[in-house]
Amino acid sequence: MAVNHSIYGGPVQLSGNKVEIEVINDAIVGESPRALLKATSSDGAVAGGPFIDSRPWLPLPTPLEGQGMATFDFSEYLDAPTDFNFTHPYGESIAVKHPLRAFDIDILAGASYIDNDLESLTYMQKIEAWQAVEEAVAIRILKGGMSQQRQSEYNEAATNFFQDFIQGNKFLTHRPDFQRISYNQPVRLWYLLPETEQVTRVIKIEYTDADDQVVVITEIITLDPDGLYEFILDPVKLEIPTDAKQMKVYQFDDGTQVGEARTFIFDHTYYENNTFLFFANSLAGIDDCWLTGAIKMGINVEGETGLQILDRTATTRDRSTVVTSKTAARKWSIFPGNRLNVAEMEALQDLIYSRFIWLVWNGKTIPVTLENGEFELTDTMRDLIINDELELVFTEAHRNNHF
Numbered sequence: 001m002a003v004n005h006s007i008y009g010g011p012v013q014l015s016g017n018k019v020e021i022e023v024i025n026d027a028i029v030g031e032s033p034r035a036l037l038k039a040t041s042s043d044g045a046v047a048g049g050p051f052i053d054s055r056p057w058l059p060l061p062t063p064l065e066g067q068g069m070a071t072f073d074f075s076e077y078l079d080a081p082t083d084f085n086f087t088h089p090y091g092e093s094i095a096v097k098h099p100l101r102a103f104d105i106d107i108l109a110g111a112s113y114i115d116n117d118l119e120s121l122t123y124m125q126k127i128e129a130w131q132a133v134e135e136a137v138a139i140r141i142l143k144g145g146m147s148q149q150r151q152s153e154y155n156e157a158a159t160n161f162f163q164d165f166i167q168g169n170k171f172l173t174h175r176p177d178f179q180r181i182s183y184n185q186p187v188r189l190w191y192l193l194p195e196t197e198q199v200t201r202v203i204k205i206e207y208t209d210a211d212d213q214v215v216v217i218t219e220i221i222t223l224d225p226d227g228l229y230e231f232i233l234d235p236v237k238l239e240i241p242t243d244a245k246q247m248k249v250y251q252f253d254d255g256t257q258v259g260e261a262r263t264f265i266f267d268h269t270y271y272e273n274n275t276f277l278f279f280a281n282s283l284a285g286i287d288d289c290w291l292t293g294a295i296k297m298g299i300n301v302e303g304e305t306g307l308q309i310l311d312r313t314a315t316t317r318d319r320s321t322v323v324t325s326k327t328a329a330r331k332w333s334i335f336p337g338n339r340l341n342v343a344e345m346e347a348l349q350d351l352i353y354s355r356f357i358w359l360v361w362n363g364k365t366i367p368v369t370l371e372n373g374e375f376e377l378t379d380t381m382r383d384l385i386i387n388d389e390l391e392l393v394f395t396e397a398h399r400n401n402h403f
Contacts, residue, residue: 002026003131005037005109007139010162014284016145019075023109025068028057030113035070036128039077042138043104051077054112082143084356086278086286087230088186088365090237094203094219097227101143101284106136142284165283166194169251169259172285174350176343180267182290183242186276187233189249189262190285193223201258203231207240207247228284235266243268267339275334278365280356289351293335300395301328327399332359334392345377359394367397
């Protein structure tokens with residue numbers, strides 16, 4: 001009996017989707033035979049474990065009779081909480097290394113059965129057989145996920161997230177290319193190295209100035225496989241002229257562009273309101289967002305009161321209704337404004353799905369949550385994009401007892 005396994009979707013996957021592993025047994029023996037799978041957190045990021053699961057074998061058809069297959073989904077064990085960190089305001093570095101927001105897992109396959117060999121010394125005992133430890137396969141689970149539609153499209157194209165984004169050296173974002181940005185916007189792109197060894201590359205930022213001349217900014221960066229990299233591309237930090245037209249960002253190695261390039265268009269239109277947000281996107285990165293519509297700011301207050309009986313000595317300073325508890329959280333209603341195009345409104349869905357959002361308010365970063373509701377993004381009946389009518393309501397992610 002020999003047991004092997006393979007991982008659907010490749011060695012890097014997203015925690016919000018199924019993490020399926022197929023186990024193959026070349027010879028099913030004994031009574032009550034079952035497939036086993038063990039997942040061990042190699043970096044200690046997932047508490048508990050090792051996690052062991054079992055499944056009945058599914059017999060394989062001719063000419064593979066006598067062999068068995070079982071499929072495991074370990075996603076429920078691996079979608080653990082993680083810390084989110086990003087750089088704001090910017091510092092000196094263009095490329096900042098962060099912990100992976102990922103879980104590194106070692107996978108081993110095995111089999112169990114009841115020994116029914118009358119001549120065996122272990123007759124009627126339960127036997128477990130595992131792959132050797134050196135045969136363990138490592139899998140990295142990033143904090144994120146993809147919609148069923150995107151997964152189905154990958155399936156039809158015979159590809160997956162790992163091949164598309166990681167091996168394809170893409171930035172971890174759904175934001176559109178040629179996105180319009182503010183000169184004062186905090187701009188971020190995130191990247192995970194597909195290699196298993198440290199590499200040195202050049203990050204290039206090409207901006208087009210007001211005279212249509214292309215100026216290149218270069219910086220040598222060192223990338224490690226155990227880090228998630230935040231590329232900090234604030235135009236102010238890069239000292240790009242305020243009248244520049246656009247900037248293009250890509251990695252360069254040994255005379256060749258690595259992966260995709262991203263182009264940003266500077267929108268120099270004057271807007272009375274400029275609101276910036278950060279949010280954890282679906283691909284383990286943290287995107288920035290620029291909204292230019294009206295803003296309403298208020299405070300949501302909750303509390304309880306009690307009654308006390310006053311005697312004849314009561315004065316105007318005393319009260320019979322007493323506040324026993326009170327908490328409050330700030331609340332912002334923000335409209336996107338009339339600036340976003342169809343592609344940008346489409347990408348806004350990633351913000352709406354996000355469970356981790358931060359508002360930049362008076363130069364400070366405040367954790368907020370987006371209130372649930374129905375969000376109308378476009379309306380072809382009126383041939384417009386719903387920018388000035390879409391209301392996004394954010395509540396501070398704290399209940400405060402004091403100012």
